[in-house]
Amino acid sequence: MKVSISKFLLQTILLSGLFISCNNSGEDEIVIGTSLLSMQNEFVVSVSDEMEKKAKESGVRLIMVDAERSALKQVEQIESFIAQGVDAIILNPCEYEASSPAVKKALAAQIPIINVNSETSEKPTAFIGSDDVESGRIAMRYIAEKTGGKGKVIMIHGYMGQAAQIQRAEGAKEILGSTPGLELIAEQSGQWDRAKSMSLMENWIQSYGSQISAVFAQNDEMAMGAMKALTEAGLKDKVIVVGIDAIPDALQAVKKGTLDATVFQNAREQGGQAVATALSIIQGKPYEEKVMIPFELVTAGNVENYLK
Amino acid sequence: MKITAIKTERYGIFIAFIVICIVLAIASPKFLTLPNIRIILTQVSINALLAFGVTFVIITGGIDLSLGSVLAVAGVIAALFASPDAYPVIVPIFMGLAAGAACGLFNGVIITKSKVPPFIVTLGTMTIARGIALIISKGRPVSNLSDSFNFIGGGQLAGIPFPIIILVIAFVICSLILNKTVWGRYMYAIGGNELAAKASGINVDKIKMLVYVLSGILTATGGILLTSRITTGQPNSGLGFELDAIAAAIIGGTSTAGGKGTMTGTLLGALIIGVISNGLDLLNVSSYYQQLAMGVIIIAAVVLDSNNNKK
Amino acid sequence: MHSTQQILQVKNLSKSFGENKVLDNISFQLRQGEVHALMGENGAGKSTFMNILAGLLQPDEGSIELNGKRLDAFNPIAHQKAGIAMIHQEIMMIPELTVGQNIFLGREKEISGSFLINDKKLHRKVNEILKDTGLSLDASARMKDLSLAEMQMVEIAKAISYDARVIIMDEPTSAISDREVEKLFTLIGKLKKKGVGLIYISHKMDEIFRVADTITVLRDGRHIGTEAANHLDHEMLVTRMVGRKIETLYPESSAKTGHVLMTVRDLSLDDKFNHIEFDLHQGEVLGMAGLMGAGRTEIALALYGMQPASSGTIAVNGQIVRLNNVQQAIQAGIGYVSEDRKNVGLITSLTIQQNMSLSSLSSFATKGWLMEEEEVNAIEQKSTELQLKSSGIKQVVGTLSGGNQQKVVLGKVLMANPQIIILDEPTRGVDIGAKSEIYKLIRQLTALGKGVLLISSELPEILGLSDRIMVISEGRQTALLSRQEASQELIMKYAAPGLAPPVKINTSKH
Numbered sequence A: 001m002k003v004s005i006s007k008f009l010l011q012t013i014l015l016s017g018l019f020i021s022c023n024n025s026g027e028d029e030i031v032i033g034t035s036l037l038s039m040q041n042e043f044v045v046s047v048s049d050e051m052e053k054k055a056k057e058s059g060v061r062l063i064m065v066d067a068e069r070s071a072l073k074q075v076e077q078i079e080s081f082i083a084q085g086v087d088a089i090i091l092n093p094c095e096y097e098a099s100s101p102a103v104k105k106a107l108a109a110q111i112p113i114i115n116v117n118s119e120t121s122e123k124p125t126a127f128i129g130s131d132d133v134e135s136g137r138i139a140m141r142y143i144a145e146k147t148g149g150k151g152k153v154i155m156i157h158g159y160m161g162q163a164a165q166i167q168r169a170e171g172a173k174e175i176l177g178s179t180p181g182l183e184l185i186a187e188q189s190g191q192w193d194r195a196k197s198m199s200l201m202e203n204w205i206q207s208y209g210s211q212i213s214a215v216f217a218q219n220d221e222m223a224m225g226a227m228k229a230l231t232e233a234g235l236k237d238k239v240i241v242v243g244i245d246a247i248p249d250a251l252q253a254v255k256k257g258t259l260d261a262t263v264f265q266n267a268r269e270q271g272g273q274a275v276a277t278a279l280s281i282i283q284g285k286p287y288e289e290k291v292m293i294p295f296e297l298v299t300a301g302n303v304e305n306y307l308k
Numbered sequence B: 001m002k003i004t005a006i007k008t009e010r011y012g013i014f015i016a017f018i019v020i021c022i023v024l025a026i027a028s029p030k031f032l033t034l035p036n037i038r039i040i041l042t043q044v045s046i047n048a049l050l051a052f053g054v055t056f057v058i059i060t061g062g063i064d065l066s067l068g069s070v071l072a073v074a075g076v077i078a079a080l081f082a083s084p085d086a087y088p089v090i091v092p093i094f095m096g097l098a099a100g101a102a103c104g105l106f107n108g109v110i111i112t113k114s115k116v117p118p119f120i121v122t123l124g125t126m127t128i129a130r131g132i133a134l135i136i137s138k139g140r141p142v143s144n145l146s147d148s149f150n151f152i153g154g155g156q157l158a159g160i161p162f163p164i165i166i167l168v169i170a171f172v173i174c175s176l177i178l179n180k181t182v183w184g185r186y187m188y189a190i191g192g193n194e195l196a197a198k199a200s201g202i203n204v205d206k207i208k209m210l211v212y213v214l215s216g217i218l219t220a221t222g223g224i225l226l227t228s229r230i231t232t233g234q235p236n237s238g239l240g241f242e243l244d245a246i247a248a249a250i251i252g253g254t255s256t257a258g259g260k261g262t263m264t265g266t267l268l269g270a271l272i273i274g275v276i277s278n279g280l281d282l283l284n285v286s287s288y289y290q291q292l293a294m295g296v297i298i299i300a301a302v303v304l305d306s307n308n309n310k311k
Numbered sequence C: 001m002h003s004t005q006q007i008l009q010v011k012n013l014s015k016s017f018g019e020n021k022v023l024d025n026i027s028f029q030l031r032q033g034e035v036h037a038l039m040g041e042n043g044a045g046k047s048t049f050m051n052i053l054a055g056l057l058q059p060d061e062g063s064i065e066l067n068g069k070r071l072d073a074f075n076p077i078a079h080q081k082a083g084i085a086m087i088h089q090e091i092m093m094i095p096e097l098t099v100g101q102n103i104f105l106g107r108e109k110e111i112s113g114s115f116l117i118n119d120k121k122l123h124r125k126v127n128e129i130l131k132d133t134g135l136s137l138d139a140s141a142r143m144k145d146l147s148l149a150e151m152q153m154v155e156i157a158k159a160i161s162y163d164a165r166v167i168i169m170d171e172p173t174s175a176i177s178d179r180e181v182e183k184l185f186t187l188i189g190k191l192k193k194k195g196v197g198l199i200y201i202s203h204k205m206d207e208i209f210r211v212a213d214t215i216t217v218l219r220d221g222r223h224i225g226t227e228a229a230n231h232l233d234h235e236m237l238v239t240r241m242v243g244r245k246i247e248t249l250y251p252e253s254s255a256k257t258g259h260v261l262m263t264v265r266d267l268s269l270d271d272k273f274n275h276i277e278f279d280l281h282q283g284e285v286l287g288m289a290g291l292m293g294a295g296r297t298e299i300a301l302a303l304y305g306m307q308p309a310s311s312g313t314i315a316v317n318g319q320i321v322r323l324n325n326v327q328q329a330i331q332a333g334i335g336y337v338s339e340d341r342k343n344v345g346l347i348t349s350l351t352i353q354q355n356m357s358l359s360s361l362s363s364f365a366t367k368g369w370l371m372e373e374e375e376v377n378a379i380e381q382k383s384t385e386l387q388l389k390s391s392g393i394k395q396v397v398g399t400l401s402g403g404n405q406q407k408v409v410l411g412k413v414l415m416a417n418p419q420i421i422i423l424d425e426p427t428r429g430v431d432i433g434a435k436s437e438i439y440k441l442i443r444q445l446t447a448l449g450k451g452v453l454l455i456s457s458e459l460p461e462i463l464g465l466s467d468r469i470m471v472i473s474e475g476r477q478t479a480l481l482s483r484q485e486a487s488q489e490l491i492m493k494y495a496a497p498g499l500a501p502p503v504k505i506n507t508s509k510h
Helices: A002-024 A042-057 A071-084 A100-108 A132-146 A163-178 A194-211 A220-232 A248-256 A267-282 B002-027 B034-059 B067-080 B090-113 B118-137 B147-154 B162-180 B182-192 B194-199 B204-230 B241-251 B263-282 B287-310 C046-053 C076-082 C099-103 C108-112 C119-132 C148-161 C178-194 C205-211 C234-242 C296-303 C326-331 C341-345 C352-356 C372-385 C402-415 C432-447 C459-465 C488-495
Strands: A031-036 A061-066 A088-091 A113-116 A126-129 A151-157 A182-189 A212-217 A240-245 A261-264 A290-292 A296-299 C006-017 C020-031 C035-039 C061-066 C084-087 C166-170 C197-201 C214-219 C222-228 C260-269 C273-281 C285-290 C311-316 C334-337 C420-424 C451-455 C468-473 C476-482
Touching: A031 A042, A031 A071, A042 A061, A042 A267, A061 A071, A071 A088, A071 A100, A088 A100, A088 A267, A100 A113, A113 A267, A126 A267, A132 A163, A132 A182, A132 A212, A132 A240, A132 A261, A132 A296, A151 A163, A151 A194, A151 A220, A163 A182, A182 A194, A194 A212, A194 A220, A194 B034, A194 B204, A194 B263, A212 A220, A220 A240, A220 A248, A220 B204, A248 A261, A248 A296, B002 B263, B034 B067, B034 B162, B034 B182, B034 B204, B034 B241, B034 B263, B067 B090, B067 B118, B067 B204, B067 B241, B090 B118, B090 B147, B090 B204, B147 B162, B147 B204, B162 B182, B162 B204, B162 B263, B182 B194, B182 B204, B182 C352, B194 B204, B194 C341, B241 B263, B263 B287, C006 C046, C020 C035, C020 C046, C020 C061, C020 C197, C035 C046, C035 C205, C046 C084, C046 C166, C046 C197, C076 C084, C084 C148, C099 C119, C099 C148, C108 C119, C119 C148, C148 C166, C148 C178, C178 C197, C178 C205, C205 C234, C214 C234, C222 C234, C234 C432, C260 C296, C273 C296, C273 C451, C273 C468, C273 C476, C285 C296, C285 C459, C285 C488, C296 C334, C296 C420, C296 C451, C326 C334, C334 C402, C341 C402, C352 C372, C352 C402, C372 C402, C402 C432, C432 C451, C432 C459, C459 C488, C468 C488, C476 C488
Parallel strands: A031 A061, A031 A088, A088 A113, A113 A126, A126 A290, A151 A182, A151 A212, A212 A240, A240 A261, C020 C222, C035 C197, C035 C214, C084 C166, C166 C197, C285 C451, C285 C468, C334 C420, C420 C451
Antiparallel strands: A261 A296, C006 C020, C006 C061, C214 C222, C260 C273, C260 C311, C468 C476
């Protein structure tokens, strides 16, 4: 008696399992896998939010995973997507070199892979992003303009070796190079962190004090930290502080006048375009291999447009 | 002869500290200025608070790896209650400290009731607390805090930055607990020989829970301090803070075997770390070389101290 | 026998620690096949002398010659190679390794011939050694699974495996049973025939007179005298050691036994002990005799709340008490001096002050705040009462002699004001001077109306101090003797295994 009941249960379970999985792998549903640099990063979260929204609108199933800043983890995640047989992969790379194997593997498996926001050395099927080099240029140009082309500048870098850091530094140094009156007196990595940059700035103030004309921080978190230190030292009025990203905090600060400028990176556009491009590729429609979404300088003058 | 021998034994770390300060003062003229000293003490305050807490724990023979995450979750919770005109400032402070105490209690209960070593339990809490911080903040920093809250990290009282005042008060209270109360004595006993302590009639479980709760509260204080200093509650703050805190305690003479350690030593340990960080920044040394230098100096300080103790 | 060669010659040995002169111009000779006992109170310099012989310490002056060759390099390995082996009082074994691995620790090459390890060969060889020496142990057993007694036997086997010419034995019988003591003495006989010279240190005078050929007495770092053992007796020896006459070792009891302090009925714990039943009166010393491993310590731990019994009742002053943890036992007025003072009785890394007040600390505190002055006064008073010899209450307990360490433990227990005091092997590893002080203390306690439960494996001690003697054998109570009827033979008879029905694990829990 007992044996046949458990056999019956087992069969029922197996059949339902089969039924459910059959339902899920509906041939008509498009599945896109996406691996994100870090869900603890506000910017990335904005990108992914928009991706989710766009995917829902288009009836696409989006599998989202967090690489937690580990390139190794990211490669494993892409391998998993390939094994699952997704229709396309959207990759928000951790690192330029170390995340490249992910792109290679996807291409080898003939699954379209779209990079969003950061580049890899291995070229993907399509790239949606903003030219970080340009963002560095925009920020430094603003500083050059506001200081009349003369003064001592400090640059706070992000994590050394990350694509964003390399490119933003490149753009900034380009402008510095072509503006002989601007001198770069100090640079260090603030590791994209507000508190770390605040400490760095406090210590620099001890060294250079009133000599500092401007501070360029490669992202808003670090700019906010530097700004706080300068405010506490009573030096804020004399120093121009510029960041990049246009996170809500920074926008508020620009409005208040405590942050001089930031550079808006259109996270939403990047996310939305990534999904749109992926769909076009999957559906065999024409698509653009490189979609560059322009950076926008945000100052007190136009900050209202960005506050939503 | 005897007197100097005893002095170097107990004050080895103090001497190391003085030597480092002298070297840095010579290397950078800005080092020994009053504003810089204030900066150092302010920057040291957070790590010192965490270090005081973990000193209690290590003296009893335990360890707490969850410090960084507890700091983050306490900071975020405090920030959530600190919007302007929402609650009087005592509320976010209380909520933050309560969060820290709860994490500490969690650690203490699991460690005392199960046989799982503190290393593993607090490693688990480290992940759980971080997850909670991310969940309740939805992964985004919690900004726009009231002025009275931001005063904690950014304000001054009689020209002294408030964090320094909190540091001094915490130091005094922790020293008193360790040196002048029964509980402090019991902590040393448990760390020295837990079985003998139990055989002497000490409620070992109760004291163990106490030290983890103390660690949680002190860490939460650090979290509130950090949050009010940068005026945002950040769910990913405090990463790796436990290592600096434990390093400070160990440099200060707290033995990982248990039964040994002082608050003064820990404070010196935190100061050494802070002074090195500040000094190397003043000398514009890249943060990578700084890490190398920090490691070398920490090892040197500990070796010096352990050599003195061997005699 | 007179013309046997001298293997060890020590001349004019001196050693100081700082200003403390621990050894003063010591001379010592050891012949082949001789058992030479070294006696003296704690602090007399025996440990220092031995440690120098073993190469662990360097002397300030003097020389040591082994078989005519002078020993110059003072490190343990050189001395081992020269042929001196030492059996330590403290077990220095690695719990997770096997008996064989411990014995050949550091010398694995001798067995395997290369840097690779050959455990099979090692265990075989060690089993041979063990059989040779008459020890019934398995070389592949893990150290941590052995009893304290067995571990000590392994220490002995290890020293023998070095093929040493001189073997120093430091309290070799402190933790082993009588049966094993016999084995040891047989072994010593064999070694003597082989021409090995033995230096034997023990506080147990009976043993010394049984096994030693010569006895050297040290006092306060000085050589008092060296004589053939058959020229001395107990009294003479004690007088030389202490420098004064000790009249009676066991003081007369002046206490009158009063009402019942503690009633124990039907106390059982699994296979450790069963149906233990006794009354302890005011002013009484109730001895608990038995062989090692009979379960006496387990009974004590149950009465002290450290390892509660699974069934039975305990009543103090007529009221039934629950003793599920140590705090409850202390509150019920029960104190316990452990047989293992280094691991259970004391926190060796802390000071006298920190140790002594540990069980009574809350009585010196208001709402947690310590009144250090009161605490220090109480501790110093107790130290003086116990005649504790130290350099002050801030001295670290680990640096005290065995006797003084025991006084710290006693002080701690007494400061909690117990009515019932359980003493578990209170004079183990304690020199004769401190021993007599402890016996006097026991009498003082009973005179104050306290009840003392005395666990001891030294039959003279138990017979000399107890008003009544309970005998425990294999976890069961086999006899309850009065002082008059008790004798060594009678106790041994009731302590022997196989006498009582085997202990059953109590399946009915109430």
